[in-house]
Amino acid sequence: MPAHSSRKATHQQTRLHNSRLVLKTIYDHGRISRAEIARITGLTRPTVSDMVAELMEEGLVEEVGQGPSEGGKPPILLSVVDDARHLIGIDLASDAFRGAVINLRGETRHRVHLPLHGQDGEAALQLVYRLIDELASATDRPLLGIGIGTPGLMDPVNGVVRQAVNLDWQDLPLRRLLEERYALPIYVANDCQVAALAEYTFGKGKDVDNLVLIKIEHGIGAGIVLNGQLFYGSTFGAGEIGHVAVVEEGERCRCGNFGCLETVASARAILQRARRAAQTTTIADVCRAFQNGDERVRQPVLEAAKYLGVAAANLVGALSVRRILIAGSVTCFGEGWLEAIRQEMLRRSLGAVACQTEVGFSAIDPDDIVILGASALVLTYELGLFAPLAGGIGATIAETTSGGVTP
Amino acid sequence: MPAHSSRKATHQQTRLHNSRLVLKTIYDHGRISRAEIARITGLTRPTVSDMVAELMEEGLVEEVGQGPSEGGKPPILLSVVDDARHLIGIDLASDAFRGAVINLRGETRHRVHLPLHGQDGEAALQLVYRLIDELASATDRPLLGIGIGTPGLMDPVNGVVRQAVNLDWQDLPLRRLLEERYALPIYVANDCQVAALAEYTFGKGKDVDNLVLIKIEHGIGAGIVLNGQLFYGSTFGAGEIGHVAVVEEGERCRCGNFGCLETVASARAILQRARRAAQTTTIADVCRAFQNGDERVRQPVLEAAKYLGVAAANLVGALSVRRILIAGSVTCFGEGWLEAIRQEMLRRSLGAVACQTEVGFSAIDPDDIVILGASALVLTYELGLFAPLAGGIGATIAETTSGGVTP
Numbered sequence: 001m002p003a004h005s006s007r008k009a010t011h012q013q014t015r016l017h018n019s020r021l022v023l024k025t026i027y028d029h030g031r032i033s034r035a036e037i038a039r040i041t042g043l044t045r046p047t048v049s050d051m052v053a054e055l056m057e058e059g060l061v062e063e064v065g066q067g068p069s070e071g072g073k074p075p076i077l078l079s080v081v082d083d084a085r086h087l088i089g090i091d092l093a094s095d096a097f098r099g100a101v102i103n104l105r106g107e108t109r110h111r112v113h114l115p116l117h118g119q120d121g122e123a124a125l126q127l128v129y130r131l132i133d134e135l136a137s138a139t140d141r142p143l144l145g146i147g148i149g150t151p152g153l154m155d156p157v158n159g160v161v162r163q164a165v166n167l168d169w170q171d172l173p174l175r176r177l178l179e180e181r182y183a184l185p186i187y188v189a190n191d192c193q194v195a196a197l198a199e200y201t202f203g204k205g206k207d208v209d210n211l212v213l214i215k216i217e218h219g220i221g222a223g224i225v226l227n228g229q230l231f232y233g234s235t236f237g238a239g240e241i242g243h244v245a246v247v248e249e250g251e252r253c254r255c256g257n258f259g260c261l262e263t264v265a266s267a268r269a270i271l272q273r274a275r276r277a278a279q280t281t282t283i284a285d286v287c288r289a290f291q292n293g294d295e296r297v298r299q300p301v302l303e304a305a306k307y308l309g310v311a312a313a314n315l316v317g318a319l320s321v322r323r324i325l326i327a328g329s330v331t332c333f334g335e336g337w338l339e340a341i342r343q344e345m346l347r348r349s350l351g352a353v354a355c356q357t358e359v360g361f362s363a364i365d366p367d368d369i370v371i372l373g374a375s376a377l378v379l380t381y382e383l384g385l386f387a388p389l390a391g392g393i394g395a396t397i398a399e400t401t402s403g404g405v406t407p
Numbered sequence: 408m409p410a411h412s413s414r415k416a417t418h419q420q421t422r423l424h425n426s427r428l429v430l431k432t433i434y435d436h437g438r439i440s441r442a443e444i445a446r447i448t449g450l451t452r453p454t455v456s457d458m459v460a461e462l463m464e465e466g467l468v469e470e471v472g473q474g475p476s477e478g479g480k481p482p483i484l485l486s487v488v489d490d491a492r493h494l495i496g497i498d499l500a501s502d503a504f505r506g507a508v509i510n511l512r513g514e515t516r517h518r519v520h521l522p523l524h525g526q527d528g529e530a531a532l533q534l535v536y537r538l539i540d541e542l543a544s545a546t547d548r549p550l551l552g553i554g555i556g557t558p559g560l561m562d563p564v565n566g567v568v569r570q571a572v573n574l575d576w577q578d579l580p581l582r583r584l585l586e587e588r589y590a591l592p593i594y595v596a597n598d599c600q601v602a603a604l605a606e607y608t609f610g611k612g613k614d615v616d617n618l619v620l621i622k623i624e625h626g627i628g629a630g631i632v633l634n635g636q637l638f639y640g641s642t643f644g645a646g647e648i649g650h651v652a653v654v655e656e657g658e659r660c661r662c663g664n665f666g667c668l669e670t671v672a673s674a675r676a677i678l679q680r681a682r683r684a685a686q687t688t689t690i691a692d693v694c695r696a697f698q699n700g701d702e703r704v705r706q707p708v709l710e711a712a713k714y715l716g717v718a719a720a721n722l723v724g725a726l727s728v729r730r731i732l733i734a735g736s737v738t739c740f741g742e743g744w745l746e747a748i749r750q751e752m753l754r755r756s757l758g759a760v761a762c763q764t765e766v767g768f769s770a771i772d773p774d775d776i777v778i779l780g781a782s783a784l785v786l787t788y789e790l791g792l793f794a795p796l797a798g799g800i801g802a803t804i805a806e807t808t809s810g811g812v813t814p
Contacts, residue, residue: 010449042417153760162759163759209641210640210641222725224725224726226633226638231726233617233726233728233760234617234729234763235727235729235764236727236760237724237757237759237760238725238726239724239725239727240724240756240760241724243724243757244720244721244723244724244755244757245717245720245754245755245756248655255757256758257754257756257757257758259755310652313652314651314721315725316644316651317644317646317647317648317650317651318629318631318645318646318648318721319631319638319640319645319725319726320639320640320641320643320644320645320647321640321641322641322642347652347665348651348652348664349647349650349651349652349664350644350647350650350651350662350664351662351663351664352560352569352570352644353644353647356641356642357642
């Protein structure tokens with residue numbers, strides 16, 4: 001019980017906590033006996049049996065055979081039913097709205113991809129509805145909820161898109177609209193922020209408490225996981241590093257300022273600069289030319305690395321983070337490019353701290369990362385399967401939705 | 408109970424939690440009745456009476472008269488005995504080792520100031536002992552513990568000073584040494600980090616959850632409070648912004664890199680640059696000249712503001728923080744200087760986020776801020792009086808000291 005809770009725990013909260021504790025223990029162990037759960041959690045055997053019975057009744061847990069005897073009767077092993085519930089994860093990307101039906105293990109059961117042809121405002125919202133309708137009709141399992149990663153400034157506490165320039169959404173109460181339409185728990189957060197949660201939950205973040213993921217596509221944004229929780233910042237713009245200036249007297253950015261990181265290191269900026277020099281029409285073309293040692297694309301590609309190194313140094317100085325991961329189509333530039341980022345970071349921040357910071361590539365498919373991160377939000381807040389839930393905005397999010405969470 | 412605790416709460420933990428909850432409620436309210444405590448905390452009347460009796464026996468709480476009747480017998484009011492315990496707060500500053508005896512309200516009861524004449528290594532450690540000895544003998548109250556803010560890279564989990572260049576300390580197990588000598592709970596953290604905690608606890612941070620304090624003296628460092636907790640970072644260097652490069656092809660810094668923020672915006676750098684231009688020997692001289700419109704000092708002083716604006720923009724981009732405070736002797740440059748920092752920050756980060764970030768001066772005396780921050784660590788972890796304790800490194804610190812804390 002945290003000392004910062006200003007109220008005692010009620011019986012109901014304790015029961016929900018214990019139930020989630022048992023579910024998470026089974027989930028994490030794959031196959032486990034009731035006795036082992038009791039040993040690990042410190043709960044009594046009767047309490048464990050009680051919670052397991054309830055979880056089996058809900059269809060979330062099943063008996064899956066017997067484990068080795070430890071002297072007496074061989075224990076019955078329990079396992080989570082991975083497809084007992086499904087959920088919908090959505091990525092409102094700049095080129096298409098993508099979504100998937102996801103099970104309790106984060107496995108994709110069905111995908112829908114709706115290309116975006118310049119729709120914005122109400123038309124973009126209608127496309128979100130169509131995407132969710134198609135996905136919802138593709139599963140017969142009970143839906144836990146819907147998780148959405150959206151570009152732009154997002155207020156995750158109130159579920160409101162404050163500003164998504166490309167979609168022409170301003171103060172759009174996306175959560176309320178979707179709750180009314182689907183009567184399901186809805187979680188909405190910035191796409192880069194949930195991408196970091198995906199990496200923390202399903203990718204290269206499992207062994208660290210703090211993690212920054214820099215997502216580079218059309219734009220650049222970072223997601224920050226601190227102490228195992230997504231950090232949104234007081235004004236919800238945590239990780240908006242794409243619009244921090246890194247070039248003195250630099251190009252004008254679409255945000256109105258000059259010399260932003262996006263103007264030199266986004267996939268769009270790299271592509272634009274490479275096009276001026278060589279015959280390249282996609283980032284994959286630029287990658288091939290770069291890997292083949294084409295001097296004409298070398299400069300814009302390495303300049304992007306340099307400025308990403310500046311951004312990494314700023315993140316190290318602020319957060320002393322152990323792992324910075326880069327996600328997006330630019331990962332095709334490979335290890336040499338990563339090393340250029342690393343070297344610039346080391347040159348620009350305190351050696352004793354920066355030398356402990358790994359810079360690497362995300363291991364998750366860029367097309368899946370936002371969908372998985374949005375799914376992780378649902379699995380975390382609806383069932384408590386992943387990140388710690390106590391404290392911070394996380395708890396607030398959950399309290400303001402129908403999902404509920406132990407405080 | 409947080410869903411991330413992997414164990415159920417034991418009876419003893421619940422009791423400690425409830426006792427701290429009652430103490431904090433009395434502390435926060437000044438004067439309060441048992442009935443009101445029960446109403447606020449949700450604890451039963453008998454539990455409250457039980458906890459109050461215990462706290463009174465320990466001398467931490469006393470009855471201080473009667474409140475207005477609400478129909479029946481007028482209730483007896485309770486109050487915390489502010490001087491029931493004292494603690495020692497220490498600032499290992501670059502010019503002197505300063506310390507104070509502090510009471511439960513953060514009020515100073517006694518001060519000791521030991522100037523530093525180049526002592527380092529073992530001699531500096533002996534000076535720490537002398538400081539604590541003098542302070543300990545100046546109070547007859549039971550000591551809660553000792554809190555220390557130290558320059559350099561500090562591992563607060565193990566209480567080890569990893570690297571304090573000026574003091575020539577490397578991997579010094581300061582906590583263990585002091586625990587053995589004084590048999591008291593010892594809390595050691597980086598001086599800039601605890602300064603931020605001072606501001607959060609006693610200063611301008613009370614109304615926000617996230618706060619960055621930039622401490623500018625000989626060097627520059629920031630302390631970061633996130634979700635009400637001091638954030639150290641995975642590698643404990645969170646806030647080491649003084650050694651992030653902000654000038655291309657800049658001066659060599661004592662850290663070995665070039666163009667670090669310290670080389671242009673520390674009090675030392677400003678003073679050095681101003682000296683070249685005008686007859687100034689202290690920051691106070693530079694301030695007077697700047698306020699009097701002396702053009703010769705204007706440039707170095709405003710250049711410092713510009714680069715602090717760069718640093719502020721980097722912090723906004725990473726953390727989306729609502730309040731950035733500047734502490735140290737440079738606060739004498741006044742509002743105009745602050746405005747220059749603010750403008751540069753706005754020019755270099757996303758407007759929709761940065762416009763919500765206040766930049767201000769610390770309200771705490773620079774000579775007291777580290778002492779108070781170190782004291783806040785002790786009051787927080789020993790009695791649970793301030794910041795939330797659950798989760799993160801905070802909990803880990805407490806578990807590894809004699810103090811103990813509800814997990």
